Structure formats: structure tokens, C-alpha cells
Amino acid sequence: MFDLILFVCLRTAMTTRFILEPRKPAKSLIHPPECSFFGSFWLSISTIIGSTQIYGITRGPKGAWLIVAVRVLFWIYAACALINATVQYWLFFQFTPNKVLQMNPAWSLPLYAAMLTGAIAGLIGPLQPPEQRLPIIVAGCAYQGLDIAIFMWLFCFCLFGFATLSFIVAIPRMGFTLSWWVFVFLNVGFNIATIEIGTELKSEGIWWVSSVMAILLVVIWLFTLVSLVKAVWIRQIMWPGRDEDKDM
Known part of the structure; x- marks a missing residue:
């Protein structure tokens, strides 16, 4: 009291x-x-x-x-x-x-x-x-x-939160680069780890979370693919002096 x-x-x-x-x-x-x-x-x-x-x-x-x-x-x-x-x-x-x-x-x-x-x-x-x-x-x-494994998942979730917030704030100032594919392939491992934890614990709730994560990954993959095609079309990347070689 x-x-x-x-x-x-x-x-x-x-x-x-x-x-x-x-x-x-x-x-x-x-x-x-x-x-x-x-x-x-x-x-x-x-x-x-x-x-x-x-x-x-x-x-x-x-x-x-x-x-x-x-x-x-x-x-x-x-x-x-x-x-x-x-x-x-x-x-x-x-x-x-x-x-x-x-x-x-x-x-x-x-x-x-x-x-x-x-x-x-x-x-x-x-x-x-x-x-x-x-x-x-x-x-x-x-x-x-x-x-x-579960502690590492939670630690990765914290890092994921930091990265997501930073990305949201930086969107207006970001131009497309090939490094955008990091949004996909690093989080695939995160998704797989979630699925494995759900399997180990036989938790239907965790399986649902991993399913939602997988759907979001597909959305991000499609978004990145469209952004890539658009960047090539407007000559933002894949052209001399406009990609990773712009400072060379």
C-alpha cells in the first residue's frame, strides 16, 4: 500500500x-x-x-x-x-x-x-x-x-525496431540503391527463426505471427522490385557514374 x-x-x-x-x-x-x-x-x-x-x-x-x-x-x-x-x-x-x-x-x-x-x-x-x-x-x-535462440530473436526484434523507425523517418530523403534488397534478405532469416521457434514451442500464435511476417516480406519484395525497375528506367542506377561508381 x-x-x-x-x-x-x-x-x-x-x-x-x-x-x-x-x-x-x-x-x-x-x-x-x-x-x-x-x-x-x-x-x-x-x-x-x-x-x-x-x-x-x-x-x-x-x-x-x-x-x-x-x-x-x-x-x-x-x-x-x-x-x-x-x-x-x-x-x-x-x-x-x-x-x-x-x-x-x-x-x-x-x-x-x-x-x-x-x-x-x-x-x-x-x-x-x-x-x-x-x-x-x-x-x-x-x-x-x-x-x-529466443533471446537472440528478441534482440533481433529490438534491432529491427530501430531500423524500421530510422527508415520511416528517412524515406523522404532516400533514393533507390541496390542495397534496398537488404530489406528483404536479412528479414528472411528473421522470419525463418520465428517459424522455427513456433515449431519448437508448438505455438499457433507464433505461427500466425510468422505467417504475417512472410506476407509482409512478399510485399516488401514486390515494392523493392518495382522500385528497382523504376530506378533503372529513370537512369538512377545501372548507368555510368550514377550507381556505386558515382564517387569514382
Whole structure:
């Protein structure tokens, strides 16, 4: 209860600050070192979920509704923490001028918040229904960084997120080059790894994700092919001095 009181007080104070200074929320996400501490919000959320498990289920009445609620909160936290880490690091490197010497321990907070998904999984997993237990433990291992292939998949997903955000921002300034085919063949390996994980875990949900990924890959392949033909037609590539040899 004391943790909840502290959480509400701090969130109220931050909300009041941003109401009085409405321009500050956007700036705070890219201003060093304040931007790094947004990850502490998710650390607070993880503590609340963990405390709910301990005092409401493990040592508490073990209400069926609370077991379901904690499971739902776990998956929401896992998704939000990963999205936050990906987007926040991208914002940090995209809009905040930094040098290596300016790095500080607060930089690890967004990723640390995502890693705590593993700690929450360890708390709630054992008392979840058997059919829900395995997905939670597998996700926890992936986030914690203790598993050989699934951890690497999650790491690749983070890199994929960075690359996607950077590509979306750079689209207006990009001209076609043959390196655009990287959008296809590198992600084929990512897709195959997803299929293999789904096969290993016999997870229909992961199979559906891998199917959607495959469809998107076909779309990207067709888009790249059309862009290639167009670039050749307008003499943007495959012509003397207009391709990789333009600086020669």
C-alpha cells in the first residue's frame, strides 16, 4: 500500500508539472539526462505487478479473477516495456546530441525495465494455470536474456525496431540503391527463426505471427522490385557514374 501511495503521489506531481508546462512532456523524452529516467516509470509498474502477485496471490486469497488480472497485466507490461525501450533509444540517438563520454548509468533504465519482465514471469508463472504457464516462462526467459535462440530473436526484434523507425523517418530523403534488397534478405532469416521457434514451442500464435511476417516480406519484395525497375528506367542506377561508381 505504501508503494501505491508513493506511485500515486509521484505521478500526480509529474502530471501537475506537465499541466503547468505543457511543452515539457515532448522535450523531456529527448532531453539528457531526463529522458533516460522515463524507464523508471516502468520499473515502478513492475514493482506494483510483483507486489500484487506476492500479497494478493502467493500470500493472499488467490482469487481466480486476480490470477487472470495479473496475467493480463504481465503481457501488457511485456509489450509496453519492449516498445518503450525500442522507441526511447531511437528517440535518444535520433534527436539528442551525445558523445560517448556523456554516457551514464541512467541510459540502461529503459532496457532494464524490459529485462524485469523476466523477474515478473518468475513470480507469477508458478501459480498460473498450466496452459498459461509455459508462454509466460518462455517470455520471461527471453526478456531476462537466459535462453540460446529466443533471446537472440528478441534482440533481433529490438534491432529491427530501430531500423524500421530510422527508415520511416528517412524515406523522404532516400533514393533507390541496390542495397534496398537488404530489406528483404536479412528479414528472411528473421522470419525463418520465428517459424522455427513456433515449431519448437508448438505455438499457433507464433505461427500466425510468422505467417504475417512472410506476407509482409512478399510485399516488401514486390515494392523493392518495382522500385528497382523504376530506378533503372529513370537512369538512377545501372548507368555510368550514377550507381556505386558515382564517387569514382
